[in-house]
Amino acid sequence: MAAGRQDGPHPFDVDTASHPGGDGRRGATVSDRWTVLTGHPNGGYLLALAVRALHEDIARPLPLVVSGFFLRPANPGRASLSTEVVRDGRRTATGQARLVQDGKEIVRATATFGDLGDGGPTHTVNTVPDLPPPEECTDPMAGIELPGVSMLDQIEYRTPRLPGWMRGAPSGRPEWEFWMRMVGREADVAALPMLVDAGPPVVMELGEKGSSTVELTVHVRGRPAPGWLACRAATRHVSDGYHEEDFDVFDSTGTLVAQSRQLAILT
Amino acid sequence: MAAGRQDGPHPFDVDTASHPGGDGRRGATVSDRWTVLTGHPNGGYLLALAVRALHEDIARPLPLVVSGFFLRPANPGRASLSTEVVRDGRRTATGQARLVQDGKEIVRATATFGDLGDGGPTHTVNTVPDLPPPEECTDPMAGIELPGVSMLDQIEYRTPRLPGWMRGAPSGRPEWEFWMRMVGREADVAALPMLVDAGPPVVMELGEKGSSTVELTVHVRGRPAPGWLACRAATRHVSDGYHEEDFDVFDSTGTLVAQSRQLAILT
Numbered sequence: 001m002a003a004g005r006q007d008g009p010h011p012f013d014v015d016t017a018s019h020p021g022g023d024g025r026r027g028a029t030v031s032d033r034w035t036v037l038t039g040h041p042n043g044g045y046l047l048a049l050a051v052r053a054l055h056e057d058i059a060r061p062l063p064l065v066v067s068g069f070f071l072r073p074a075n076p077g078r079a080s081l082s083t084e085v086v087r088d089g090r091r092t093a094t095g096q097a098r099l100v101q102d103g104k105e106i107v108r109a110t111a112t113f114g115d116l117g118d119g120g121p122t123h124t125v126n127t128v129p130d131l132p133p134p135e136e137c138t139d140p141m142a143g144i145e146l147p148g149v150s151m152l153d154q155i156e157y158r159t160p161r162l163p164g165w166m167r168g169a170p171s172g173r174p175e176w177e178f179w180m181r182m183v184g185r186e187a188d189v190a191a192l193p194m195l196v197d198a199g200p201p202v203v204m205e206l207g208e209k210g211s212s213t214v215e216l217t218v219h220v221r222g223r224p225a226p227g228w229l230a231c232r233a234a235t236r237h238v239s240d241g242y243h244e245e246d247f248d249v250f251d252s253t254g255t256l257v258a259q260s261r262q263l264a265i266l267t
Numbered sequence: 268m269a270a271g272r273q274d275g276p277h278p279f280d281v282d283t284a285s286h287p288g289g290d291g292r293r294g295a296t297v298s299d300r301w302t303v304l305t306g307h308p309n310g311g312y313l314l315a316l317a318v319r320a321l322h323e324d325i326a327r328p329l330p331l332v333v334s335g336f337f338l339r340p341a342n343p344g345r346a347s348l349s350t351e352v353v354r355d356g357r358r359t360a361t362g363q364a365r366l367v368q369d370g371k372e373i374v375r376a377t378a379t380f381g382d383l384g385d386g387g388p389t390h391t392v393n394t395v396p397d398l399p400p401p402e403e404c405t406d407p408m409a410g411i412e413l414p415g416v417s418m419l420d421q422i423e424y425r426t427p428r429l430p431g432w433m434r435g436a437p438s439g440r441p442e443w444e445f446w447m448r449m450v451g452r453e454a455d456v457a458a459l460p461m462l463v464d465a466g467p468p469v470v471m472e473l474g475e476k477g478s479s480t481v482e483l484t485v486h487v488r489g490r491p492a493p494g495w496l497a498c499r500a501a502t503r504h505v506s507d508g509y510h511e512e513d514f515d516v517f518d519s520t521g522t523l524v525a526q527s528r529q530l531a532i533l534t
Contacts, residue, residue: 064509065482065530067334069361069377071354086375087338091532092481094336096375108353108363110336110375112481112530120508121533123473125441125501174392206390214359214379215332217484219530221506234392237523239488241387242331244526256504259511261528263332263379263486265358266388 010185011154012194015045018053018081025080026053030101032076034194035150038267040073042151043107043213044197046099050109051193053081054097060113062189064092066218068109074101086110116222128254129177129230134158137179140166155198156181158228165204174202174235174243179228187224187251195229196247196260202233203243208266211243216262227252241266277452278421279461282312285320285348292347293320297368299343301461302417305534307340309418310374310480311464313366317376318460320348321364327380329456331359333485335376341368353377383489395521396444396497401425404446407433422465423448425495432471441469441502441510446495454491454518462496463514463527469500470510475533478510483529494519508533 015031034045047068055063079101086094092114099107131137137158146152158179164171180198181187187195196218201211230250235243242265249258282298301312314335322330346368353361359381366374398404404425413419425446431438447465448454454462463485468478497517502510509532516525 067336067377067482067484069334069353069379071356071361086336086372089338094338094375105353108361108377110334110377112336117507117509121473121475121505122507123441123505124503126503174390206388208388215334215484217334217482217528219509219511219528221504221509236391236393237488237526238388238390239523240384240389242384242486242488244486256506259504259528261484261486261526 012182012185012191016049016052016190018049021080025082028053028079028081030074030076030079033150033154035148037146037149037210038073039148041076042194042197043068043070043216044194046074046107047109047197047216048190048194050081050097050099050107051111052190054083054095054109054111055113057083057085058093058095058113060093061115062113063111063220064114065220066109066111066193068107068216070107070213070215072104072106074106077101079106126248126256128250129232131177131179131230132160134179134228138162151198154183156183163205165207170207171205174205175233176202177232180231181228186226187229189220189223192220192249192258193218195249196258197262199231199233199247201264202235202245203238203266206238210267211264212267214263214265216260218258218260220258222251222255222257224251224257225253225255238266279449279452279458283316283319283457285316288347292349295320295346295348297341297343297346300417300421302415304413304416304477305340306415308343309461309464310335310337310483311461313341313374314376314464314483315457315461317348317364317366317374318378319457321350321362321376321378322380324350324352325360325362325380327360328382329380330378330487331381332487333376333378333460335374335483337374337480337482339371339373341373344368346373393515393523395517396499398444398446398497399427401446401495405429418465421450423450430472432474437474438472441472442500443469444499447498448495453493454496456487456490459487459516459525460485462516463525464529466498466500466514468531469502469512470505470533473505477534478531479534481530481532483527485525485527487525489518489522489524491518491524492520492522505533
């Protein structure tokens, strides 16, 4: 179902790779293919890079919960990662990764890994976003050129109607329900920490220009089935310039696969 | 407005204190006054202890966002804390604290400190819990003795009606709106990381027996005014035994002062 792309490894897999160095750290390259409106690489991409490095040290199927603190903006170029296994327990294992550029820590990520339950209790109160099929929706980025925003080459969106702020008329309601997928690659649990940060900040619907993430927590709740992801982003409280953004991701079968919340500062 | 108690420092202030040791760590005592149904001290109390220790190293007014990973159950008794200032920036500072007992790490807490904005944009979508005044509500713990659950001596609750699970009839709706306050002490920003974890897990309304926190993220969104706190706890997704719990805290003026989300495992 994913759109076509050139052969070879996908940019996400190339750009989140790291390799052991001689100094106990891992070497990596922060790619220029995930930049956003600030000109800097997307925080979710950096978090996915850090979590993948940490996952190399932890023999568990997937990250269950990830918390990333964003300390400084990253820049495309060389980086290093130091990882630490904090606790390797019976059911779960927890570790920490630090992403460093030019001697300065950029992201500190802590994550607990494990496996999703097999047949434990399941109960759902939340509803799947009420969206027409992606085929009946609009590509909000069609005809839009945003120089320097390379992340838009990696992610596709579909929406029943353009967000108000894209029509020059912010709705005053900081929420958005939409479809999203990676270009040329199915989403998986490794991509979820990136995807939950891949939408435009919904505070744009309040007429705000943007927002900078302080901390992002991601719960991985399921393995995404192939296909489009139904997403819901919402901010309920902007308080003196700080705001949370909650982000739910459902796969094409209507199963919740990720929930995230971030604290951000309006810019 | 807070209920009376003996003179002298409040248990919360005594039990979250730590002092520099000779080895670069801080010494502390995990108190037996915050135990919950498991017999172990409450995770939110441990998080408040860790954040307070870290705050000693960081000259900022308050924690803006805190993430705690719960690695092992704590036990009342001696503990040590190691703290690290990760980044001391212009607007915010970030650090990390590790709570250790018997050589084993119990909690790893990361926090960004700063100040609440002064007059930045404010916008509220969320609603304050619709509760009658506390004076017209019931004390759900009246007449209930839970041996070993010492935390109930520190926290008071008021509710318009008893939760279904307390009446032997779980409602099937994992949510609760209620009043809460500390006994003999007003809530402040230092207490919020404890308070967001001080309610019973709302999955009890699904007939579950309890739940164990993997990670808890707390956003401090305001300084609580004196008086009762209006709280809303809700779980929207239990998936194969894992669930989130969201917790909003509003002060007596109706201002949001904390939002939290935790990932937990049914026990």
